[in-house]
Amino acid sequence: xSQFQGPRIAIIGIGKVGAAVAYSIIHKQIASEVLILDVxxxxxxxxxxxxxxxTSFGVSPRVxxxxxxxxxxxxxxxxxGGTNQKGGESxxxxxxxNISVINSGFEQMKPFGENTILLMVTNPVDIMTYFALKYxxxxxxxxxxxxxxxxxxxxxxTIAQRxxxxxxxxxxxxxxxxxxxxxxAWSNMAIGGIPVDQVLxxxxxxxxxxxxxxxxxxxxxxxxxxxxxxxxxxxxxxICSAILLDERNVLPLSHFxxxxxxCFSKPAILGRAGILxxxxxxxxxxxxxxxxxxxxxxxxxxVGTESPGPVTEMSSRL
Numbered sequence: 001x002s003q004f005q006g007p008r009i010a011i012i013g014i015g016k017v018g019a020a021v022a023y024s025i026i027h028k029q030i031a032s033e034v035l036i037l038d039v040x041x042x043x044x045x046x047x048x049x050x051x052x053x054x055t056s057f058g059v060s061p062r063v064x065x066x067x068x069x070x071x072x073x074x075x076x077x078x079x080x081g082g083t084n085q086k087g088g089e090s091x092x093x094x095x096x097x098n099i100s101v102i103n104s105g106f107e108q109m110k111p112f113g114e115n116t117i118l119l120m121v122t123n124p125v126d127i128m129t130y131f132a133l134k135y136x137x138x139x140x141x142x143x144x145x146x147x148x149x150x151x152x153x154x155x156x157x158t159i160a161q162r163x164x165x166x167x168x169x170x171x172x173x174x175x176x177x178x179x180x181x182x183x184x185a186w187s188n189m190a191i192g193g194i195p196v197d198q199v200l201x202x203x204x205x206x207x208x209x210x211x212x213x214x215x216x217x218x219x220x221x222x223x224x225x226x227x228x229x230x231x232x233x234x235x236x237x238x239i240c241s242a243i244l245l246d247e248r249n250v251l252p253l254s255h256f257x258x259x260x261x262x263c264f265s266k267p268a269i270l271g272r273a274g275i276l277x278x279x280x281x282x283x284x285x286x287x288x289x290x291x292x293x294x295x296x297x298x299x300x301x302x303v304g305t306e307s308p309g310p311v312t313e314m315s316s317r318l
Contacts, residue, residue: 017227018078078236154214169192
């Protein structure tokens with residue numbers, strides 16, 4: 001047991017995404033201790049040593065390897081572990097394999113801490129969040145995924161560049177699946193509290209171009225540089241900060257929607273107890289129809305995973 005008093009964050013999986021998450025959390029200085037766990041022990045230890053080298057300047061949390069049981073007792077568990085798609089492998093097979101990976105980890109971490117919050121990053125994140133909730137037995141308010149926060153961040157930046165304003169002045173959400181069927185809530189978009197059409201009128205073709213850029217930005221980055229990690233690292237550290245500081249931020253997190261029986265992204269109020277409340281967005285008819293298609297797609301994957309058979313293809317990118 002650690003002698004450190006204060007918030008502890010565990011990061012499961014310390015590949016490129018996990019390392020970016022760890023680095024961002026460490027230098028945000030929101031935890032007293034950061035525990036690292038990876039099934040590749042030599043790689044894990046090398047990453048821990050490298051991360052420690054970055055903590056020599058200023059006040060930083062302690063960084064060390066953690067056991068499964070220790071990680072299960074942390075205030076926040078950030079789960080980034082998973083496997084990549086193999087040549088000739090179906091997307092469904094990848095999903096089923098990653099479900100096995102996360103379930104194995106959960107079983108080794110049980111019993112979880114009384115107030116532990118589980119934050120899923122492993123893709124496809126909506127599906128993994130659903131199965132994380134199913135397998136851990138934790139309350140729905142304390143199990144959620146990074147969802148469409150990164151997509152929303154990309155959308156804000158794109159609109160901000162066109163309107164020549166700061167990204168923080170753009171208020172908007174991407175909802176539904178973190179993937180190809182994601183939905184931009186154009187009808188709720190505002191710049192500085194003013195409806196977007198009054199500040200930056202966009203025609204149908206322009207909206208389509210923006211949506212396609214946001215939807216496929218990760219594909220472009222992966223094709224050119226082989227990964228996306230800095231953005232998700234910043235996203236996860238911001239989520240952890242919102243939890244530990246009880247900030248009550250409103251974020252489009254992937255979480256359980258009881259009326260649909262699955263997890264997908266809607267704006268939610270996030271605090272120390274996890275998700276405090278889901279905020280409903282009033283959508284135009286076309287947006288609502290797109291969201292229903294996104295929900296149907298996710299349901300199809302879950303049904304196909306629980307009862308193997310034909311399943312809709314889905315993305316697994318960040």
